Amino acid sequence: xxxxxxxxxxxxxxxxxxxxxxxxxxxxxxxxxxxxxxxxxxxxxxxxxxxxxxxxxxxxxxxxxxxxxxxxxxxxxxxxxxxxxxxxxxxxxxxxxxxxxxxxxxxxxxxxxxxxxxxxxxxxxxxxxxxxxxxxxxxxxxxxxxxxxxxxxxxxxxxxxxxxxxxxxxxxxxxxxxxxxxxxxxxxxxxxxxxxxxxxxxxxxxxxxxxxxxxxxxxxxxxxxxxxxxxxxxxxxxxxxx
Amino acid sequence: xxxxxxxxxxxxxxxxxxxxxxxxxxxxxxxxxxxxxxxxxxxxxxxxxxxxxxxxxxxxxxxxxxxxxxxxxxxxxxxxxxxxxxxxxxxxxxxxxxxxxxxxxxxxxxxxxxxxxxxxxxxxxxxxxxxxxxxxxxxxxxxxxxxxxxxxxxxxxxxxxxxxxxxxxxxxxxxxxxxxxxxxxxxxxxxxxxxxxxxxxxxxxxxxxxxxxxxxxxxxxxxxxxxxxxxxxxxxxxxxxxxxxxxxxxxxxxxxxxxxxxxxxxxxxxxxxxxxxxxxxxxxxxxxxxxxxxxxxxxxxxxxxxxxxxxxxxxxxxxxxxxxxxxxxxxxxxxxxxxxxxxxxxxxxxxxxxxxxxxxxxxxxxxxxxxxxxxxxxxxxxxxxxxxxxxxxxxx
Numbered sequence: 001x002x003x004x005x006x007x008x009x010x011x012x013x014x015x016x017x018x019x020x021x022x023x024x025x026x027x028x029x030x031x032x033x034x035x036x037x038x039x040x041x042x043x044x045x046x047x048x049x050x051x052x053x054x055x056x057x058x059x060x061x062x063x064x065x066x067x068x069x070x071x072x073x074x075x076x077x078x079x080x081x082x083x084x085x086x087x088x089x090x091x092x093x094x095x096x097x098x099x100x101x102x103x104x105x106x107x108x109x110x111x112x113x114x115x116x117x118x119x120x121x122x123x124x125x126x127x128x129x130x131x132x133x134x135x136x137x138x139x140x141x142x143x144x145x146x147x148x149x150x151x152x153x154x155x156x157x158x159x160x161x162x163x164x165x166x167x168x169x170x171x172x173x174x175x176x177x178x179x180x181x182x183x184x185x186x187x188x189x190x191x192x193x194x195x196x197x198x199x200x201x202x203x204x205x206x207x208x209x210x211x212x213x214x215x216x217x218x219x220x221x222x223x224x225x226x227x228x229x230x231x232x233x234x235x236x237x238x239x240x241x242x
Numbered sequence: 243x244x245x246x247x248x249x250x251x252x253x254x255x256x257x258x259x260x261x262x263x264x265x266x267x268x269x270x271x272x273x274x275x276x277x278x279x280x281x282x283x284x285x286x287x288x289x290x291x292x293x294x295x296x297x298x299x300x301x302x303x304x305x306x307x308x309x310x311x312x313x314x315x316x317x318x319x320x321x322x323x324x325x326x327x328x329x330x331x332x333x334x335x336x337x338x339x340x341x342x343x344x345x346x347x348x349x350x351x352x353x354x355x356x357x358x359x360x361x362x363x364x365x366x367x368x369x370x371x372x373x374x375x376x377x378x379x380x381x382x383x384x385x386x387x388x389x390x391x392x393x394x395x396x397x398x399x400x401x402x403x404x405x406x407x408x409x410x411x412x413x414x415x416x417x418x419x420x421x422x423x424x425x426x427x428x429x430x431x432x433x434x435x436x437x438x439x440x441x442x443x444x445x446x447x448x449x450x451x452x453x454x455x456x457x458x459x460x461x462x463x464x465x466x467x468x469x470x471x472x473x474x475x476x477x478x479x480x481x482x483x484x485x486x487x488x489x490x491x492x493x494x495x496x497x498x499x500x501x502x503x504x505x506x507x508x509x510x511x512x513x514x515x516x517x518x519x520x521x522x523x524x525x526x527x528x529x530x531x532x533x534x535x536x537x538x539x540x541x542x543x544x545x546x547x548x549x550x551x552x553x554x555x556x557x558x559x560x561x562x563x564x565x566x567x568x569x570x571x572x573x574x575x576x577x578x579x580x581x582x583x584x585x586x587x588x589x590x591x592x593x594x595x596x597x598x599x600x601x602x603x604x605x606x607x608x609x610x611x612x613x614x615x616x617x618x619x620x621x622x623x624x625x626x627x628x629x630x631x632x633x634x635x636x637x638x
Binding site for chain 2: 052055056059061062082085086087088089090092094096097098100102103104105106109112113114116117118122173205
C-alpha cells in the first residue's frame with residue numbers, strides 16, 4: 001500500500017445492472033468516484049440513485065459488470081470471491097445502518113468478530129477489543145448485551161467493531177439514521193476524528209443532511225452516476241431530496 | 243470464532259430449547275424403541291438362556307427354540323453314541339393349560355428336565371430346593387408365573403389382593419395334581435406365560451395325550467471338543483439338527499439357536515416392522531423438528547451471518563460455525579434423549595414390563611443418527627447462508 005498515492009478509493013466507469021428484460025434496473029451508469037486518504041467523504045442522493053450499489057462495489061461485496069475499482073492500490077475488479085473475501089477481511093471496516101450487532105453475543109464478543117475472522121487468538125482479540133471499547137467510551141459495558149445499550153452506544157460498539165482490526169477503509173452506511181440529532185452528531189464527530197489519518201479513508205452514505213457539516217467532501221449521486229462533487233460542504237444548499 | 247458460534251447458539255435460549263426438544267425427543271424415541279425391540283426379541287430365545295446347555299439337539303425340521311417337534315426317546319441313545327459327547331439329557335417343553343384352585347385356567351410352558359442330572363434346571367431358586375422335584379407330583383414355578391397363577395384374597399378392608407403361588411400351593415395340569423415345591427428366577431417367556439418345571443418322566447404324565455415327548459436333547463461336549471464341532475458330528479451321524487447356545491448378540495454363530503430364533507421372529511412376525519416404524523418416526527420427527535428449528539435459527543441470524551460474511555469470513559468459516567452449532571445441539575440432544583431412555587428403561591426393568599435391553603451399539607447408533615440429523619440441519623443452514631449476498635447488509 002503505497003503512501004505516495006493520495007487516492008484511497010477510485011471507481012472508473014463502473015456499470016452495474018440488476019434483473020433482465022423489462023425488469024432490468026440499471027443501478028450504476030459509467031459511475032466515477034474518488035476518495036482521498038485522510039478524508040471523510042459522503043455519498044448522498046435520492047433513494048434508488050445507486051449509492052448503496054456503489055458502496056457495495058467499493059466494499060467488494062458486489063462485483064461490477066464493467067469498470068475499474070481500486071482501493072488503496074489494489075484492483076478489485078477481476079478478483080476471485082476468495083481474494084475479495086480476504087481483501088475485505090484485512091482492509092475494510094463496516095458501520096451499518098441497523099448496527100448489525102449480534103444480540104446473542106456480548107458487546108466485547110461483537111467487537112472481537114473481525115479479529116477472530118482473521119484468526120487472531122481469542123485472548124489477544126479480547127484485549128484489543130477491550131482497548132478500543134475504552135476508546136469509544138464504553139469501558140465497563142464489555143459484558144453487556146447489545147440490546148441493553150442505547151442506540152448511540154450500539155453505534156459506538158459498531159464503530160469499535162469496524163475499527164478493531166485497524167482497516168484503512170471505513171464504510172459507513174447511514175450511520176446516524178437510527179440516532180437522534182445529538183447522538184448522531186457525537187457519532188459523526190467520532191468517525192470524522194478517526195478519518196484524520198493518511199492511512200485511512202472514510203466513505204459515508206447518508207440521507208441525513210444534519211451531518212453534512214462533518215464531511216470533507218460530498219459526492220452527490222443521481223440516476224446511477226456522480227452528478228457533482230462539493231469540495232466545501234459549508235457552501236452546500238440543502239436540497240429537499242437530501 | 244467457533245466459541246462465538248457456540249455463544250450465538252446458547253444465547254438464544256428459546257430456539258435452543260426448541261432445538262434440543264426435537265433432538266432429544268428423536269434420540270429418546272430411537273434409543274427407547276430400539277431397546278424395547280431388542281428386549282422383546284431377547285425374550286424369543288428365553289428357553290436357550292434359561293435352560294443352560296452347550297449343545298441342543300432337535301428334530302431336523304425345528305426352526306427355532308420355541309418350536310416343538312418331538313422325537314422318539316430312542317434318539318437319546320443315538321446321540322449318546324456320537325464320538326465327543328460327554329453326556330445327553332432329555333428335555334420336554336410344551337404348552338399346556340393349568341387349572342388353578344379358583345377354577346381359572348392359565349396357559350403354561352411345561353419344562354420337563356432329567357431327574358437324575360437336573361440338566362436344564364433353573365440356575366437360581368428364590369424359594370425351595372431343586373431336589374424336591376423328585377417328590378411325587380411336584381413342580382417349580384418361576385417368579386413371574388407365581389404372580390400370574392396367584393390367587394385373589396379379600397383383605398379385611400374388602401380390597402382384593404393377589405397372593406402369589408408359594409411352596410405348598412397346588413394346581414392341576416390335565417387333572418393331575420401339581421404341588422409347588424419351589425419358586426425360581428428365570429427370564430420371562432415371549433408368550434408371557436409361566437414356566438413350570440418338573441421332571442422329564444412326570445412331564446410325560448402331565449402331557450398324556452402326546453405320542454412323543456422328547457422335544458430337545460441337551461448335550462455336553464467331551465473335553466477338547468467345541469460345541470460347533472460336536473454339532474457337525476451329531477448332524478452327520480444322526481441326521482438330527484444340533485445347535486450351539488451362544489446368546490450374546492454379536493457373538494452368534496451360524497448354528498446359534500438364539501440367533502435362528504431371533505431371525506425367525508424377525509421374518510415371521512410384524513415386530514421389526516412395528517418397532518422399525520417407531521424408530522423411523524423418531525428419525526423423521528428429529529429431522530423435521532430439528533431441521534426446521536435450526537433453519538429458523540439460521541434465518542433469524544441471517545443478517546448477522548451476512549454481516550460476518552461482509553467482514554471477510556469465508557464460507558468455510560461460516561459452514562464450520564453452523565456445523566459446530568448443529569453438532570453441539572445434537573450432542574446435548576442425544577445426551578438428554580439417551581438419558582431419558584435410560585431412566586425409562588430403569589423403571590421398565592424394575593417393573594419387568596416391557597423388556598428393555600440397551601446394548602452399547604444402540605447408543606452408538608442413536609448417537610450416529612442424531613448426529614446425522616444435526617448434520618442435515620447444518621447443511622440446510624449452510625445452503626441458506628451460502629446463498630445470502632454479503633451486499634444485503636447495506637440494504638437496511
